[in-house]
Amino acid sequence: DIVTRLLPSFNAPTINGGGTAFLVRGISMRGLGGDQVLILVNGKRRHNTAMINNNARVGTAAVPVDLDLIPTAAIERIEVLRDGAAAQYGSDAIAGVINIILKKDDSGVTSDSSLGQYYSGDGTTGHEAANLGTTLGDGGFFNLSFDAKSQEPYDRAGSVQGRFPNLANGQPDPRNSQRHGWGEEYGLGRDRTASTAYNLELPLQNDVTLYSFSTFSYRDGKKVLGHRAPTDITALVGNTDGQPYPKGGQATREVKETDYQFAVGGKGQVANWDWDLSTTYGRDKAKLYTDNNLNISNGPDFSQQRFHLADETFDQWTNNLDFTRALDIGWSSPLETSFGIEYRWEKFELGEGEPNSYNYGTYVIPSGQYAGRRPDPGLFSVNGTSPEDANAKIRHSGAAYVDFGLNITSQWYAAFALRQEQYNQDIGETTSGKFTTRYEFLPGYAFRAAVSNGFRAPSLAQNAFSATSSVTQFLGGGLTTTARTKQMRPDSPEAIALGAETLKPEKSRNYSLGFTAEPIERLRFTADLYLIDIDDRILQTGILSGTKVSDILEANGLPRNLSGQYFANAADTRTKGIDLVLDYSQNFGEYGSAKWSVAYNHNKTTIRDLAETPSALSSLGSGYVLFDRQQQIDLTKATPKDKWIFSTNYRLDDWNVNLAVSRYGEYTEGNNNPANDRTYSPKWITDIDVAYDLSDNVTVAVGANNLFDEYPDSIGIVPWAGTYEYGMFSPYGLGGGYYYGRLSLAF
16 A cells, blocks of 8 residues: 555555455556566565465456565665566566665664544554664664554445345245345455564674564455355255355355565675675465355255365575676776676465365255255355365576666766576576666756566466356346356366466566656656567466356366366567656745655556467357456456556644545456446545654654545446445455544654
């Protein structure tokens, strides 16, 4: 949320489809996916999450870095390099680089405590952020941070028109007009997270400095899943005590997650070269559970309703050695020279769930509407990982780079970087390059330009992840259907039978042209045009369903009545846009001072070429395509086409006011039926924070996010569930206004 409010090209929808997307935000930058942005902490690569956004609508198929697990109390500043920088920092820095710098304070204690809730009276959130700094050795520092958040859920479901059968006298069941708690999945889940971090530097002998930093987080998240109708099998299958869920089942998904990053290194100088040697290890492990769920195929004993679904673990170990020096080459300015090597090892592991979460029992329903039917295998909402789907994949890579920069004249600067990477498996090697230049044609006025290419290997999770869950699809007219869908590994027999192939790396080309001006003191303006072409983007296919698909899946050992999806190199895309930033500082003397900022981003993604539908799919009929219309619109129109941020910070004596007004442009939720597309109009979102210094040590503040309680356009609801009135996702959330109070201490 911090980055979203500061950077117009960055978006992170609060709610973003199903699966674990309620915890792992589907971030996008310059219209590209979260795993096409390189995240650094103190200049060192941050590991990705273990939870892939497989059921997300924005950034689907991505495995981003989970920014929410970096404690805000530890952050000193955030640096953003928006140009493609794969040649300098890594092959996946296609959309740019976000570098999070941790605090280096060597004295003092600070604390920020806040409490707030949504205007509707729900979603109560408490947040504590504390930081301690102290000296370490002679000239070093040790900085320790703690961050804890308890966020309760909110629910934005509307009234319900139920689907209970008529009464014996033929009259409608009065429960049809009552809500009965249906649709509680339409909102934000519970999130309880505790994080800590440290950052230290210790000067040693011979001008060598030891440094280390680490973050550690534990998160307990819970989200209500999709509700089943009162006519669903979960409402009508009974036992000796009656129906387990007489109003239709509604399960929950729970995630217990442990995440850490540990880095240690040294830096110094040898033979006039600055050197930096480091090793960084990161791990994210998520244990997935479900509650209020049933495996009806095991019979009428419904005593077990809580199940362990799976363990998802991602490990990353990165080692770097870098050298930097300004070389005297006889020119009017030195040649800035850097080179280095990197070795990275990664592992993704998908661990199986408990047997009752996926097995296929022998129970046959003896009577009633479903008499003679054998229920589907596994749980009615989301299945656990079976032994056949459980697996682990390991990858390692090596890289070397060089980077040169030179002031050719006092006004003209040029730089060139080259990076060679070698992967094991079938990925092979790649070369990435970047050329950038800047020319100051008048004092304070300059043009700049850059051209680069990049390369992103398929993530291990994209190759290894597999799961079965129930996916909601819109049919129009307020109607939905639920498809039991298996996300298939691309190398699995069932996926290959439906046309899947080995995933290839994505390849990118990035062009930018910019202008910067400082016409007067304290006024700065920048404008940057960019164009990013990506070939072989890895995306999720549409839901492949129907009798012919069911036959293929059954022939490969899977149950009938199942749909399928897999990840594929589905499209070549072009993203083009512009970033504008204007900053101005004013001093009003006795009336205080103000900092003004205007930032704007416009971007548009188009599909240059679609991969051909494999013959295994096209032979099933004209309705089968690799990448369907809904997936195409989600890729090109699901994020706002433009975004404005107008902000000011005004300081007068002991008062400090921050005001930000953001305009989110039009976006569209696509559907395979054009008549069911939902296009949402632009909205203005206002955030305000008013703080007062009671003393040098104590500050109190009140504020509001979304001050005027704006929601996306209302386009109707699913009648029987009362949900989806504001759509499946929104760049500014579905909760409306949120107000809070904060107490800050500094000693």
